[in-house]
Amino acid sequence: xxxxxxxxxxxxxxxxxxxxxxxxxxxxxxxxxxxxxxxxxxxxxxxxxxxxxxxxxxxxxxxxxxxxxxxxxxxxxxxxxxxxxxxxxxxxxxxxxxxxxxxxxxxxxxxxxxxxxxxxxxxxxxxxxxxxxxxxxxxx
Ligand code: CMP
Numbered sequence: 761x762x763x764x765x766x767x768x769x770x771x772x773x774x775x776x777x778x779x780x781x782x783x784x785x786x787x788x789x790x791x792x793x794x795x796x797x798x799x800x801x802x803x804x805x806x807x808x809x810x811x812x813x814x815x816x817x818x819x820x821x822x823x824x825x826x827x828x829x830x831x832x833x834x835x836x837x838x839x840x841x842x843x844x845x846x847x848x849x850x851x852x853x854x855x856x857x858x859x860x861x862x863x864x865x866x867x868x869x870x871x872x873x874x875x876x877x878x879x880x881x882x883x884x885x886x887x888x889x890x891x892x893x894x895x896x897x898x899x900x
Contacts, residue, residue, distance in 0.1 A: 764789050770863070774815050774836050776883035784877060791869040797821075797856035804840055804854040809847070811867035814840045819860025825852040831894070832857070838887060844870060845884070 762770075767789035771777045777785060794817070797803055803821065804810060816837045823831040823839065830852060833839055843850050844867050874881045 762794065767792070770817060774838065775887065776838060776880055778883070779879040780877060788865070788869075788873065791873075792863045792865050795862045795864050797860045797862060799856055799858050801856045801860075802853055803856060803860075803862065804850050804852070806851065806853040807849045810840065810843050810850055811847070812840055813838065813844045813865045813867075813870050814854070815863040815865075817861040817863050819862075820857045821854050821860060822857055823852045823854055831891075841884060841887065 764786055768782060768785040771780075771785045771788055771792075777788065780788070795803075795814075797819070803814065806825065816833055816835055816839075818835060820832060820834045821839070822829045823833065833854075839854050840850075842848070874884070
């Protein structure tokens with residue numbers, strides 16, 4: 761069981777939340793829950809609907825689209841933001857490659873937070889841009 765202080769430190773290390781103050785981070789800590797995944801567990805299944813955003817606290821996950829590994833995400837990375845921002849089926853599956861600890865946040869809490877704190881949507885845009893760039897580089 762993590763203390764609020766430990767959760768705040770953890771959230772501070774996540775790019776989306778890096779510019780937020782301690783009070784905001786403590787509020788977010790109360791909205792999130794911790795989930796553990798074992799190696800091989802499917803956290804998100806391509807094509808399903810979902811309204812949870814995930815942050816990797818510890819461990820590694822693979823993003824698998826149409827059976828192909830398209831990315832590997834690790835500590836402090838975020839995933840599940842696409843279906844959260846635009847309620848379409850999940851674009852890929854996400855599978856733990858080892859014992860992985862995740863921080864989970866529901867859509868309503870995330871949307872409310874984005875409305876209250878402009879730093880958060882800016883961080884989300886940055887993440888999306890980075891992934892779009894990586895996808896373009898892979899195509900070149
Ligand atoms: P979502 O579509 O909600 O669920 C699957 C998630 O995998 C997706 O959100 C992204 O967070 C992540 N994802 C999909 N494609 C890629 C990619 N090419 N690189 C990194 N992450 C991805």
